[in-house]
Amino acid sequence: MNPDSTIVTDVVCPLCGSLCDDITVRIENGKIVEVRDACDMGESKILGHDRIKSPMIREKGELKEVSYEKAVKKSAEILAKSKRPLLYGWSSTTCEAHEKGIKLAAEVGGIVDNTATVCHGPSVIAIQTVGLPSCTLGQIKNRADLIVYWGSNQSQAHPRHMSRYSSFIRGFFREEGRKAKYVVVIDVRDTTTTNVADEFIKVEPGHDYKLLSALRAVLADKADVLPDDVGGVPKDAIMNLAERMKKAEFGVIFFGMGLTQSRSRYNNVVNAIALTRELNQFTKFVIMPMRGHYNVTGFGQVLTWETGYPYAVDLSRGYAWYNPGETTSTDVLNRGECDSALIIASDPGAHFPGKSLKHLSKIPVIQVDPYHNPTTEFADVVIPSAVAGIEAEGCAYRMDNVPIMVRKLIDSEYKSDEEIIDDVLNKVMEIRGGK
Amino acid sequence: MADMIIKNGTVYDPLNNIPGEKKDICIKDGKVTDKIKEKDATVIDAKGKTVMPGGVEIHAHIAGAKVNAGRLMRPEDAWMGKVPKGKLTRAESGSSIFNVYATGYKYARMGYTTLFEAAVPPLLARHTHEELEEIPIADKGAYVLMDNNWLGMEYIKNGEIDKLAALSAWFLKATKCMVLKFVNPGGNEAWGWGKNLIEVNEHTPHFEVTPAEILNAFAEVNERLGLPHSIHVHCNNLGHPGNVGTTIDTFNAVKDIKPGRSDRKAILHATHAQFHAYGGSNWKDVESESKVIVDYINSNDHVTIDMGQLMFGDTTTMTADGAMEYDLHKLSRRKWINCDVELETGSGIIPVRYSPKVAVNTVQWAIGLELALLIKDKTKIALTTDHPNAAPFTKYPEIIALLMSSTMRDGMMKGVHESIKRTLLPSECAGIELTLEDIAKITRGTQAKLLNFVELGKGHLAPGADGDVAVYDIDPDKLDGSRNPDQIINAFRKAIYTIKGGEIVVKDGEVVATPMGRTFIANPEIDESLNKAMLEDLTEKFVHYYSVNMANYPVQSRYLRNPFEIPLKPSKEVA
Numbered sequence A: 001m002n003p004d005s006t007i008v009t010d011v012v013c014p015l016c017g018s019l020c021d022d023i024t025v026r027i028e029n030g031k032i033v034e035v036r037d038a039c040d041m042g043e044s045k046i047l048g049h050d051r052i053k054s055p056m057i058r059e060k061g062e063l064k065e066v067s068y069e070k071a072v073k074k075s076a077e078i079l080a081k082s083k084r085p086l087l088y089g090w091s092s093t094t095c096e097a098h099e100k101g102i103k104l105a106a107e108v109g110g111i112v113d114n115t116a117t118v119c120h121g122p123s124v125i126a127i128q129t130v131g132l133p134s135c136t137l138g139q140i141k142n143r144a145d146l147i148v149y150w151g152s153n154q155s156q157a158h159p160r161h162m163s164r165y166s167s168f169i170r171g172f173f174r175e176e177g178r179k180a181k182y183v184v185v186i187d188v189r190d191t192t193t194t195n196v197a198d199e200f201i202k203v204e205p206g207h208d209y210k211l212l213s214a215l216r217a218v219l220a221d222k223a224d225v226l227p228d229d230v231g232g233v234p235k236d237a238i239m240n241l242a243e244r245m246k247k248a249e250f251g252v253i254f255f256g257m258g259l260t261q262s263r264s265r266y267n268n269v270v271n272a273i274a275l276t277r278e279l280n281q282f283t284k285f286v287i288m289p290m291r292g293h294y295n296v297t298g299f300g301q302v303l304t305w306e307t308g309y310p311y312a313v314d315l316s317r318g319y320a321w322y323n324p325g326e327t328t329s330t331d332v333l334n335r336g337e338c339d340s341a342l343i344i345a346s347d348p349g350a351h352f353p354g355k356s357l358k359h360l361s362k363i364p365v366i367q368v369d370p371y372h373n374p375t376t377e378f379a380d381v382v383i384p385s386a387v388a389g390i391e392a393e394g395c396a397y398r399m400d401n402v403p404i405m406v407r408k409l410i411d412s413e414y415k416s417d418e419e420i421i422d423d424v425l426n427k428v429m430e431i432r433g434g435k
Numbered sequence B: 001m002a003d004m005i006i007k008n009g010t011v012y013d014p015l016n017n018i019p020g021e022k023k024d025i026c027i028k029d030g031k032v033t034d035k036i037k038e039k040d041a042t043v044i045d046a047k048g049k050t051v052m053p054g055g056v057e058i059h060a061h062i063a064g065a066k067v068n069a070g071r072l073m074r075p076e077d078a079w080m081g082k083v084p085k086g087k088l089t090r091a092e093s094g095s096s097i098f099n100v101y102a103t104g105y106k107y108a109r110m111g112y113t114t115l116f117e118a119a120v121p122p123l124l125a126r127h128t129h130e131e132l133e134e135i136p137i138a139d140k141g142a143y144v145l146m147d148n149n150w151l152g153m154e155y156i157k158n159g160e161i162d163k164l165a166a167l168s169a170w171f172l173k174a175t176k177c178m179v180l181k182f183v184n185p186g187g188n189e190a191w192g193w194g195k196n197l198i199e200v201n202e203h204t205p206h207f208e209v210t211p212a213e214i215l216n217a218f219a220e221v222n223e224r225l226g227l228p229h230s231i232h233v234h235c236n237n238l239g240h241p242g243n244v245g246t247t248i249d250t251f252n253a254v255k256d257i258k259p260g261r262s263d264r265k266a267i268l269h270a271t272h273a274q275f276h277a278y279g280g281s282n283w284k285d286v287e288s289e290s291k292v293i294v295d296y297i298n299s300n301d302h303v304t305i306d307m308g309q310l311m312f313g314d315t316t317t318m319t320a321d322g323a324m325e326y327d328l329h330k331l332s333r334r335k336w337i338n339c340d341v342e343l344e345t346g347s348g349i350i351p352v353r354y355s356p357k358v359a360v361n362t363v364q365w366a367i368g369l370e371l372a373l374l375i376k377d378k379t380k381i382a383l384t385t386d387h388p389n390a391a392p393f394t395k396y397p398e399i400i401a402l403l404m405s406s407t408m409r410d411g412m413m414k415g416v417h418e419s420i421k422r423t424l425l426p427s428e429c430a431g432i433e434l435t436l437e438d439i440a441k442i443t444r445g446t447q448a449k450l451l452n453f454v455e456l457g458k459g460h461l462a463p464g465a466d467g468d469v470a471v472y473d474i475d476p477d478k479l480d481g482s483r484n485p486d487q488i489i490n491a492f493r494k495a496i497y498t499i500k501g502g503e504i505v506v507k508d509g510e511v512v513a514t515p516m517g518r519t520f521i522a523n524p525e526i527d528e529s530l531n532k533a534m535l536e537d538l539t540e541k542f543v544h545y546y547s548v549n550m551a552n553y554p555v556q557s558r559y560l561r562n563p564f565e566i567p568l569k570p571s572k573e574v575a
């Protein structure tokens, strides 16, 4: 073995909300050369890929390389003179960067929001309506004997979730692992997750709400009101599932964007939570949103303890103002309100609706990211950063709100997101103080 | 920092037997001292004012997973308490669950300078510290939940007390906490299956230990480790009619344990005693059994309590007692969060509105006051609301007024449910009024004594104490508290000065400086071979049952800006 070779164990994967912390990497000459135990997605991120090389500023339509100081100064000037800046993204960086970002937003009186806006925002609204009976993932690993994945393709979006926390893992009261559990997938189509389920229930697109209501009706002894078929699911299957849920010793529903982003949106989640609540009259039952980015949950945590609200917070009034539908990024952009945007650790260029992008392309946009992505195409200032969790350390929250510190494994020529935001903030204060 | 002299105030420093004396307080280098050179010093004229040590919060939920989940679930609560940012201050939010900034500012405005977060789920300790580090001004510390720890319960079952001590030390260090805390011992594990334990001699499923056994074993460990505070306990059967028997059984369960240090007699601190002092058999006939608790405390030294005073109005309940929160949810059907924490504990949250028109709320309101009025030795009872459970901590000034003014109590009793007749407030408590000296005890002195922070400079003003001082706009010579409860409320709501470590942080009720305080931690020493044996067992738990690797579990030192290790007094070598 190469004498320069070091092995680092217990590495935390900074990619998806599973936040696996059992990865081993081999480092040679300051480069990660081997990754063990991660899934393909995680491995490819940890190994690294094409990076933005240098800070850039757009001049006459072209991004031109500039010094870091110049890019920071330009960013600060843009933000300092904006009336309604948007500070968006955050889901793939550390809580330390979040704290700085929220301070910056407070300083410039901006709107601060993260990717929850386009994924689990509806789950947040549902929790604010009915709450959330849940638990940590280890609780599920040790106890669950019934697992329902609803509108969530685990094996694609969170490849190791099933083997680390849910279907396949052996737990204290589930020594038999997969054999000790009954796994149900409810989705609009056959997915790779359905292959490993004991039962696949195919629901017609947009009919999740009805199906949830049907299950609740059965629990309430009102099965007689059900038609023979609900959203494409035969009554028998519904009756069986309800019975199975009641008889489980510990049941869990994992839900994904199939519930949050389909017809009825947050109402689907409200209904799913209500179902879970009612199941607690019969047995122990919990429910958990499958959060995507590795630290989308962490941003919600930090913004909440800083301002009282978990996403879409408008700080222009001096106090925090939260009104999803009004203060959510896509809505503010669709109304053409923002006069600048700072985009960090995310890619609205690939995920926002056309109307929002159209406005983004008209206003000055600052991008802070390690990688080129579609957002770079319209960014006016680009600041490359160290990859959080590989080149910079900090806190992240797993999908079940368990905080884990992601590591710095190798050095980087770039500053961390936390440092960059801090530099911009200091520059903004300097400019404003000078007024 | 300039020296400081607080001149001519009336000083209440009960731990030093100063029951309201005209006296100057000098501060040098952040500490109280005998004398300073007045001409170089900041002079504060406190003539006609009340001077007390900085307030100490012994039990509140101010930071961490539950608190933040409560904020997330209740945007309406955040909205009601909004305050825009100031020149120096960040924006505030919350009316029962405050954001980190509001938490620091509001306590400081009331003259509080030391705060303890009462419930840290070990797996989520990093989160608690992330928030504590953002709360400005006060010094802080936290209590780690050991109530339903799997390995702990196994050790207790096998009688391996030595290893239990090593395990407790490991969790204190890993979570950077300083008190062993127990919520519904054994019951939260049962709640993992949707069940609960009610009596102290019931066995928890699978692990087959009882709440009494859990508390007895950990009480012994606590004394061996020489921790400053006793074990801190939220008894089983919280909030249920007729629960006083469970409470007394809990007290008796540790009666045989001898204190390990000479500076403390208490073995068990029973928190929010109000919630554990009920008679009757249902929500309609529930009655006060505060007398049972009062008599017990008056005649025993091994138990101390805090009030958990309930106040009418809107608030949020949050506790590691997940089963109890589910019961509350079934009653109110309002939104409900639950979060069980693997191998360790549970938690739940619901919003609540306490009404004087409701029989049980009226009884609850009366009980907290009864405890504070009737317990003779006021260093055995601390003022709390179990913030935000029975009320937000911002209600302390009103509670102080209620304790000092029987007229105010009589007035309020006219507007409550007739269940007030099933309490002692109109009868035995009639006419009893606490003095400012009593108040100085139950809001700071008692707390410092129970936590054993007197030597560390909290809760008193003798030379060497921390320069933490509150000056209130009350002239004791002119005060007729009974007739002027509003004056008391206003004075304690907004200190004229709050001084933290010799720095003025509040002036005329406004925050004027926001320094960051220290975080107290405990690092008990354990014999190496014993520790090794324990670690083998614990590693096993991590490899097979936790969802996080052991290497990633302990809270890294970067999470504490300003840690302060408190000295311990282990009673004997833990061999």
Ligand code: SF4
Pocket (backbone or CB within 6 Å): A013, A014, A015, A016, A017, A018, A019, A020, A037, A038, A039, A040, A041, A042, A043, A158, A159, A160, A161
């Ligand atoms: S499942 Fe997610 S966190 Fe785990 S290795 Fe794969 S991408 Fe990384």
Ligand SMILES: [Zn+2]
Pocket (backbone or CB within 6 Å): B059, B060, B061, B118, B119, B271, B272, B319, B386, B389
């Ligand atoms: Zn409490």
